Amino acid sequence: MEARNLRVSDAEREHVGELLQKAVGQGMLSLGEFTERMDTALASKTRGELNSVLADLPGITLISDYEPPMYPSSPPPGYRQPYQPPAYQPPAPGPHTTTAHSSYGPSNSAVIRGRMSTVNRNGAWSVPPNLVIDTRMSSISVDFTRAVMQTQIVTVSIDDYASSITLIVPAEATVDMNGVQAVGGSATNKVGSGLRMGPLHLVVHGKVRFGNITARYPYSTTFRKMFGS
Known part of the structure; x- marks a missing residue:
């Protein structure tokens, strides 16, 4: 089989996106x-299709020559492990607790994934302590206003290419977006970022590439504040 007809992996598509x-x-x-070529790259199934978005770019290594990076088994000297929030530890069953209510189930995290699509998460959905938003050229709306919180503090990890992400939080909630890195995009926080005293505090971190992420209150809350009601 010719190399151009070989199937490509997600790692190879990610590599082309970085190029x-x-x-x-x-x-x-x-x-x-860039948007048109990313569209083609994300939909590519073979190396020939993936190479088509790179063919006219000088000095670019084609995907047939690409090898995923090999990572050492131990970190190099001076390496600092990125901050990871501690996993939720449910309380031990006592006289007033039961096993059914002392755990959140098999996982304390959830993934919202979008590929050239529209995703809306709203209503009375269950919010775990850790939420991952993995998106490519999508429109994402995550509404926490009626959600069922398992913890007051929720960590949101972003990995995005060219998407529009909106986080809607209830009144008195706070959002920390200092950990968001925007590359050719924007990160806008229209919500208070102070003390974690309200019903919800989001800690948002990760990377937004040629997209945007916005944290805001519901429009009804904004209108009430504008008119002092």
């Missing part, structure tokens, strides 16, 4: 061209 970002930074592609 396209570098091409934008070097002025070889406009944002419109």
Whole structure:
């Protein structure tokens, strides 16, 4: 089988996305061209299709020559482990607790994934302590106003390419977005980021590439504050 007909993996698509970002930074592609090529890259199934978005870019290594990086078994000297929030530890069953209510189930995390799609999470959905938003060229709305919280503090990890992400939180909630890195995009916090005294505190971190993420209150709450009611 020819190399161009070999199937590609998610790691190879991610690699091509990073190459396209570098091409934008070097002025070889406009944002419109980047969006079109990312669309093609994310939908590609073979190396030939994936290489088509790189063929006219000088100095770019084609995907047939790409090998996923090998990571050492132990970290290099001076390496600092990124902050990871501690996993929730349910209380031990006591005279007033039962096993059924002392755990959140098999996992304390959930993933919201979008690939060139629209995803709305709203209503009385159960929010775990750790939420991952993994998106590519999508429109994502995550509404916490009627959600059932398992913990007051929720960690939100973002891994995005060219999407629009909106986090809607209840009144008096706070959001910390200092850990968000925007590459050719934006991160906007329209919510208080002070003490964790309200019903919910979101700690948002991760990377937004050529997309945007916004944290805000519901429009009804904003209107009431505007008119002092």
